[in-house]
Amino acid sequence: MKKILAISGSLRSGSKNTxxxxxxxxxxxxxxxxxxxxxxxxxxxxxxxxEMDNIESVKQYRNSLKHADYVLISTPEYAHGIPGSLKNALDWVVGSGELIDKKVGLLFSSSSEALFVQEQLIEVIRTMSAKIDRSVCLKISGAELTPEIISLIETLIS
Ligand SMILES: Cc1cc2nc3c(=O)[nH]c(=O)nc-3n(C[C@H](O)[C@H](O)[C@H](O)COP(=O)(O)O)c2cc1C
Incomplete structure (x- = not known):
């Protein structure tokens, strides 16, 4: 069975993105x-x-990414940008390359349109040479599973 590694950009307990x-x-x-x-x-x-030290948390994270067929990120927008903890995680794999050629889907659950984080995160993911296109990027409201989200996941794993 194919594997998705899902990453929430929010550390908050009760996070809608999680x-x-x-x-x-x-x-x-x-x-x-x-x-x-x-x-x-x-x-x-x-x-x-x-970067190349044997840090256990980084090793496990890179390993999970390496063995995933797809990556799905759901994130809020913080101060018109990418939450720092999520950007930090992405920076850890710029050099090691686990996202290269990986199919990535993006969901954005934020209280406004989240236009800034959408454009920024798409740009970052593209720069890291992952496979991404607009058909697998969606602004969502809250944490309700809608037909649009189901369709996005179908597209991601097709
Ligand atoms: C520090 C901080 C900054 C925020 N900045 C924005 C913002 O720029 N745009 C926006 O739409 N929402 C912003 N929000 C609201 C979040 O999008 C909203 O709380 C969202 O539900 C958080 O996601 P979560 O439920 O997964 O934690 C901000 C929230 C926090 C805590």
């Missing part, structure tokens, strides 16, 4: 294996000086 990933996991159980990455807060601040 809840929607759980809902997707329940809906697609049996069709695709989803791992919800819960180590975002354990990653140290990215520092190129220690």
């Amino acid at each position: 809840l929607i990933l759980h809902a997707i996991n329940n809906h697609f159980a049996g069709r695709v294996k989803m791992e919800l990455f819960d180590g975002l807060a354990d990653l140290p601040h990215f520092n190129p000086d220690i």
Whole structure:
């Protein structure tokens, strides 16, 4: 069975972005294996000086990414940008390359249109040479699993 690594850009307990990933996991159980990455807060601040050191949390994160067929990120917008913990996680794999050629889908659950974070995150993911296009990027409201979200996941794993 193909694997999705799901990453929530919010560390908040009760996060809508995390809840929607759980809902997707329940809906697609049996069709695709989803791992919800819960180590975002354990990653140290990215520092190129220690990039290739054997840091356990980084090793596990890179390993999860490496073995995933798809990556699904659901994130809020913070101050018109990408939440720092999510950007930090992405910076950890710029050099090691686990996102290269990986199919990535993006969901954005934020209180406004989240236009800034959408454009910024798409640009970052493209720059990291992952496979992404607008058909797998969606602004969503709250944590409700809608037909649009289901359709996006179908497209991502097709
Ligand atoms: C520090 C901070 C900054 C925020 N900045 C924005 C913003 O720029 N645009 C926006 O739409 N929402 C902003 N919000 C609101 C979040 O989008 C909203 O709380 C969202 O539901 C958080 O996602 P979560 O439920 O997954 O934690 C901000 C929230 C916080 C805590």
